Every structure is written in structure tokens, then in C-alpha cells.
Amino acid sequence: MVDPEIRVVTIAELGILRAVEEDPATGRVTVTITPTYTGCPAMDVIRADIRHALAAAGHPDSEVRTVYSPAWSTDWISETGRAKLAAAGIAPPAPAGAGAVVPLTLAVRCPRCGSPETEQVSRFGSTACKALWRCRSCSEPFDHLKAL
Amino acid sequence: MKNTFALALALGDDALIAAQRLGEWASRAPEMEEDIALANIALDQLGAARLLLTYAGELEGAGRDEDALAYLRDDREFTNCLLVELPNGDFAVTMAKLLLLSAYQLPLYTALAGCADERLAAIGAKARKESAYHLDHAALWVRRLGDGTDESHRRMQAAVDEVWPYAQELFRPWPGAPVDPATLRADFDGRVDAVLAEATLTRPADGWAPAGGRDGLHTEHLSFLLAEMQVLHRAHPGAKW
DSSP: OOSSSSTTTTTTTTTOOOEEEEOOTTOOOOOOOOOSSSTTHHHHHHHHHHHHHHHHHTSSSSEEEEEOOOOOOGGGGOOHHHHHHHHHHEOOOOOOOOOOOOOOOOOOTTTOOOSSSSEEEESOOOTTTTEEEEEEETTTEEEEEEOO | OHHHHHHHHHHHHHHHHHHHHHTTTTTTHHHHHHHHHHHHHHHHHHHHHHHHHHHHHHHSSSSOHHHHHSSOOOGOOOOOOOOHHHHOSSSHHHHHHHHHHHHHHHHHHHHTTTOOOHHHHHHHHHHHHHHHHHHHHHHHHHHHHHHHHHHHHHHHHHHHHHHHGGGGGGGGGTTTTTGGGGHHHHHHHHHHHHHHHTTOOOOOOOOOOOGGGGGGGOOOOHHHHHHHHHHHHHSSSSSSO
């Protein structure tokens, strides 16, 4: 199932999907998810999409649980997820590092031309998890998934 | 338990009212990127508010959910600090308010992340990462305006002077709370002093210390804010999109 706002990665690749459990006795499926940001407005759509996907797969009775601990980190985005983000023109995050609250990003490579000559236009972008950047080499603007 | 409920409610109210005020900038910020930034920060605050108010409702045990707490209480029942309900003023005032608020929320959420209450610890661990971005953003603008032109410096200093008295209420001792905010003052001072120094601004002296927010005694500004925020829910109870 893809993320409703970043439609190139699945919720598993993004690290939002934490667990899927099926009760062997009843067949009831419990899905555990965690938000990227506390106010992420896509959460309701994600919950609905999960229930819809489960119903379509023959599990009409399901539960979607939301957990907040441990807090989501961009380090949970899989290698495949990072590659897909980059291919879609979204620069993937640098490692957030253990313990650091907001790490410094040394260089963000332009996902179009690969140049490290880039600059931040705005720390806040089209969704809570992205920042706006611009490439000084090819002049293209691009999204960057902020390390968190 | 009573203190945990009261703290969750107070911090939830801080975040909710801050979100509503920041949201007022939508479509009116000085540039498009800033419009998006303020809306994003408002969204983070709203996210934290929802978690905190939901938990407060559960602790209270009276059947009130996040919506009942947000939309069906009157001003005297809100325990947010006065700082967040103050009008936005000009952009400098908004940034001065955000600087003080995030320099308070960051160490507070960080301390909550290590407290004994599991739910508050989870909320703190999540929200502190977002607060760090808010503080960074506010600091960036305060430095840029303070260390900018004569006019931007004058207005940034005036903004800091205007909101400074309201910071003192944040650190009123709260014995028995999962985290006593009074213990965070040094952390706050360290962060804010560093930004003000880089911004070539003068730290105002502590003097007049307006307070009362935590006891439900607010400025008149909160009533107007609540009227706008609550009207739809009260006029159409149970309305859904």
C-alpha cells in the first residue's frame, strides 16, 4: 500500500507500518502504524486505505492501531524506499543519528543531476516531512525528506 | 494522577491555542515559503495538542475526548499560558512568541520523554523532534531581523520587549507534576540568550510578570480566539466533513 502523499513508496518502506498480526483463532488482523509527524494529516487516509486493502483481501474485520513510541525516525526508511524517493525527485534524508534531536545535514545531492551544490529554500515544504531545496548546478527545485 | 491530568491539559492547551494563532497566518505570511512554514508548525502543534488532550480526557475519566475538550470548554476552563493567546502582532512579534514557546517546549518535551508516565514519555519523545525544528526556524528569523537593517532591528527588539514578560509564567514551580517546569528555566535561558546575542538584541530585564493562564485567568484575546475556533462545532454539534 502506497503512502497517500508520497505515492512512490509503500508505508512499509517509509517505516510507518510497524506490525501486522493475525489472530490465528478468529482471523482478525491487527495493523500497527506510527505517524511521521504528530500532525500528519495523511493518517486518517492511511488508516482507511489499510482497512480497505484488508477488506479487499478477505479480512473485513480488522483493527488499525496507532503507536507513538518509539518515535518514527527517517532512519526507518528502507534502502528500497530511499532509492524510490530519489528516483521520484525527492532527495532522501541523511542518517538522523542516535540521540541527536535535529542533525545537521552536510550536503543534499540534487536528485536530478547529482550535484552537491544545493541550497535550502525553505525548511518546510508541501508536506510536514519535506523541505524545499534548489540545485545551484541545474537550477531545478526539489523536495528533500528532512532527517528526523 | 491529578497533576498528570493537569499538566497534560495545560500543555495540550498551549499547543492547541498556539496552533490556532499560527494558523491565522495562512495566506497572509510575508512570502509563500513562510506561509507554508507557519502552517506546518501549526500542524505540528495541533498534532501534539490532539495527543495531549486525548490523554487528558482519558485521565479525567469523565468521557471527554479531544473534541469535547477543545470545542466545548469556555475560556475559564483553558489552562494555556498567556503567551500563546496573545495576538500575532507583526511578523517580528510572531517570531518572538515562537522563539520563547519553542525554547520552552523543547526542554519540556525532552524532560517528559524521560519521565515515569509512559504515555507522556511517548508524546514527549515524538514532539521534541518537531520542537527542535520550530526553535531553529524562529531563531533563524530572529537573527535575520535582529541583525538586519535598522528598521528590522528596531521592530525585532520591540517584539522581544513586548512578549518577554509572558515568559515568566511558563516556569512557575509545579511540585508534583511529572516534570516541574521550574527546573527548565536555565535550559531556556541558555537557548534564548544565545539567539538574542547573535541577533544583536538586548535581553529585556525580568520585571512585570503577567500570569494566570494556568489558573484559567486569561486575557480578553482568548475569548475571541475561542469564539472563532469553536463556533462551527457548537452551532452544529457532531458535524463531520
